[in-house]
Amino acid sequence: MYVNPMTGNDKNAGSRLSPFKTITRALKEITTTRIIQLAPGLYSKTSGEVFPLIIPGGVLLVGNESNKGKEIIISGSGEYESPTFGVQNITLVLEDDASLLGVTITNSATKGTGVWVESAVPTLANNTFSNCGREGVFISGNAKPAIVDNLFVQNTASGLVMARNSKGEVLRNVFQNNSLGIAISDSAAPLVANNKLSTNGTAIALSRQAKPVLRRNLIVGNTQGGLLVNGQALPDLGLAQDPADNIFRDQGEFDLQNLTSQALVSVGNQLNPTQVKGLVEFMAATAETPSQVAINSSFSDMDGHWSATFVEALVNKGLITGFPDGTFQPATPITRAQYAALIAKTFQLSPSQKLNQFVDVRPDFWAASAIASAAESGFLTGFPDGTFRPGQNLTKVQALVSMVNGLNLTGGNPNVLSVYSDRAQIPSYATNIVAVATQKLLVVNYPHLEELEPLREITRAEVAAIIYQALVTMGKVDAIASPYIVKPAIDIPSFTDLQGHWAEPFIRALVSMNFSQGFADGSYRPDQPMTRGQYAALVTAAFNPTPKRPAPEFIDVSKDFWAASAIQTAASGGFVGGFSDRTFRPQQNVQRLQVMVSLVNGLTLPATDKDVLSVYSDSKTIPEYAKTAIATATEQKIVVNYPDPKLLAPTREATRAEVAAMVYQALVAIGRTPPINSPYIVLHISN
Numbered sequence: 001m002y003v004n005p006m007t008g009n010d011k012n013a014g015s016r017l018s019p020f021k022t023i024t025r026a027l028k029e030i031t032t033t034r035i036i037q038l039a040p041g042l043y044s045k046t047s048g049e050v051f052p053l054i055i056p057g058g059v060l061l062v063g064n065e066s067n068k069g070k071e072i073i074i075s076g077s078g079e080y081e082s083p084t085f086g087v088q089n090i091t092l093v094l095e096d097d098a099s100l101l102g103v104t105i106t107n108s109a110t111k112g113t114g115v116w117v118e119s120a121v122p123t124l125a126n127n128t129f130s131n132c133g134r135e136g137v138f139i140s141g142n143a144k145p146a147i148v149d150n151l152f153v154q155n156t157a158s159g160l161v162m163a164r165n166s167k168g169e170v171l172r173n174v175f176q177n178n179s180l181g182i183a184i185s186d187s188a189a190p191l192v193a194n195n196k197l198s199t200n201g202t203a204i205a206l207s208r209q210a211k212p213v214l215r216r217n218l219i220v221g222n223t224q225g226g227l228l229v230n231g232q233a234l235p236d237l238g239l240a241q242d243p244a245d246n247i248f249r250d251q252g253e254f255d256l257q258n259l260t261s262q263a264l265v266s267v268g269n270q271l272n273p274t275q276v277k278g279l280v281e282f283m284a285a286t287a288e289t290p291s292q293v294a295i296n297s298s299f300s301d302m303d304g305h306w307s308a309t310f311v312e313a314l315v316n317k318g319l320i321t322g323f324p325d326g327t328f329q330p331a332t333p334i335t336r337a338q339y340a341a342l343i344a345k346t347f348q349l350s351p352s353q354k355l356n357q358f359v360d361v362r363p364d365f366w367a368a369s370a371i372a373s374a375a376e377s378g379f380l381t382g383f384p385d386g387t388f389r390p391g392q393n394l395t396k397v398q399a400l401v402s403m404v405n406g407l408n409l410t411g412g413n414p415n416v417l418s419v420y421s422d423r424a425q426i427p428s429y430a431t432n433i434v435a436v437a438t439q440k441l442l443v444v445n446y447p448h449l450e451e452l453e454p455l456r457e458i459t460r461a462e463v464a465a466i467i468y469q470a471l472v473t474m475g476k477v478d479a480i481a482s483p484y485i486v487k488p489a490i491d492i493p494s495f496t497d498l499q500g501h502w503a504e505p506f507i508r509a510l511v512s513m514n515f516s517q518g519f520a521d522g523s524y525r526p527d528q529p530m531t532r533g534q535y536a537a538l539v540t541a542a543f544n545p546t547p548k549r550p551a552p553e554f555i556d557v558s559k560d561f562w563a564a565s566a567i568q569t570a571a572s573g574g575f576v577g578g579f580s581d582r583t584f585r586p587q588q589n590v591q592r593l594q595v596m597v598s599l600v601n602g603l604t605l606p607a608t609d610k611d612v613l614s615v616y617s618d619s620k621t622i623p624e625y626a627k628t629a630i631a632t633a634t635e636q637k638i639v640v641n642y643p644d645p646k647l648l649a650p651t652r653e654a655t656r657a658e659v660a661a662m663v664y665q666a667l668v669a670i671g672r673t674p675p676i677n678s679p680y681i682v683l684h685i686s687n
Helices: 023-027 308-316 336-346 368-376 396-406 414-419 428-439 460-473 504-512 532-543 564-572 592-603 610-615 624-635 656-669
Strands: 035-038 041-043 053-055 060-062 072-075 078-082 086-094 099-101 104-106 112-118 123-125 128-130 135-140 146-148 151-153 158-162 169-171 174-176 180-184 191-193 196-198 202-206 213-215 218-220 225-229 247-249 254-258 264-267 280-283
Touching (some): 078 112, 086 099, 104 112, 128 135, 247 254, 254 264, 308 460, 336 396, 396 428, 396 460, 414 428, 414 504, 504 656, 532 564, 532 592, 532 656, 592 624, 592 656, 610 624
Parallel strands (some): 035 060, 053 086, 060 099, 086 112, 099 123, 112 135, 123 146, 128 151, 146 169, 151 174, 158 180, 169 191, 191 213, 196 218, 202 225, 218 247
Antiparallel strands (some): 078 086
16 A cells, blocks of 8 residues: 555555555555555654554555655654553554665654554564654564664654563664663663764663674763663673674763673673773684684784684785774775775786776775776775765675675575575675675675675675685685584575466575485475375484384385385374374375374474464364464464465365474574564564
């Protein structure tokens, strides 16, 4: 549906050519669509909005993500009864898995909150939260939101508050000119990573039993302080095997102030010792696995660092240097100009005479020659407006694109991208290039191999690792043993019938782990039913179950049957059973409910109350014997329903795609694989 506060009318059809005037009107029609597209303009009480706006689960409220909703402004306030905090003045409430994308939210009321999230799992991406009377976003209850790439600016109390038992991820946001950038209280324990917090009063304040995980945040120039820890709060500021790499710089009074009675442990953070107050223990990072040899570094901040071997190798060749104070600053981003200079030196690029090809690079600029050489050699390009933007920080995907293009590397198979849990974040123009970089072993991911983080600003440590790997590819240096070099399966097959299929990411993930395979003709046949024999082979490969009971002898499974061994293993492991006539019926197609019951029983997952089944529109069709198991599978996020998540269809034959998706989700449930983002995974929000 389309909404335009300037030209729309609530009596219209809500189409592109006949838009509604208000979001309030569009929300009354949510049974027919999931996306509400907003035109530029002011959405307020004056334009007819009734606040607070309640965005139900499954609905996407979309503005313009490219400019973080600069011209799409929702401004207003209304009373909302919070189960955990009572009556509040709210602009917008996100329920369940709703999404807010590319809008500006303002609530100028005294103690006004922009967005309220209560025990839900929404996505807030590429928005602006500004000029709110209290905070831009408030997270409460058992919420697990994804708060990604937003701008929080000039909010009276704080940009973001996370309270009660909330978790979730706060990634790559910018917090500026708020009294508090982020306030985390009660027992909240979110992941806060790769954010920039500057010119706030205090960047991050913790209280009560808050236990956030803080990684790779840039906390600079806040008027009072960087991180303030009160009560019994205990932030994760790094582990010996997982340094935090937060950068604290130029705060008014303190980088880190611990007001609690327990000592905090800091590993791998850049802190000014004179700006640290309270009990804080500083520990050095160590190598995570024996295959990574710890070395003594020539830099004071690199001993035991994961990238030390790469950095020292480049230092010994005279290709890279540190800073006058004896540090390398591995977590500091690198600008495009600095990167160009490093590229020109590393690959001995020919000098260029075209020093005036970019309008914002003067011929006397310190890196002008390197920039010109890098551009002529194909390592770097400018922007459509004729600029190079030398002071802009380089992102990780830009570095990989640069290396592949500059070295003229080819031969990528996009299927290798299945190794990355966040592959959906790779820009479309770069998918094949990142595949090439992956197969050429250029990609180095720390601390988690499966997390590419393509849009994050790349650090000096990561650039050093990628450049070294490029030299390995060229045969100029010997390979370094590191557990963080991504080494995909050499031959991940491409299937002729998977492109764009709803289950493609699940299937490719299982194939990459050698748990599933296609057919000799190059197809996977995702919509074909799966037989009981095929299912037994799949669960045996995926879970390698240990025997829980003697395996029966099935009279219709001969010893030379292709899946005989797998059937015995799956049966003794509790995943499958036979029939009363001692048959297994391996050629019979497996039903959807049989898959769910099998996974729950085989993995011995804890039982869940059957009330969970109310999420399904056809819950009455579930046989009584299977209700507890299916409720458990639902609670564990194992159930995947396409195309309608609310339609279980329990007795229908399961397709190969459906089985693959649910087996993958079972692997997620037991912590074996990273989650895949799919709208067809059934999410049940506990009260």
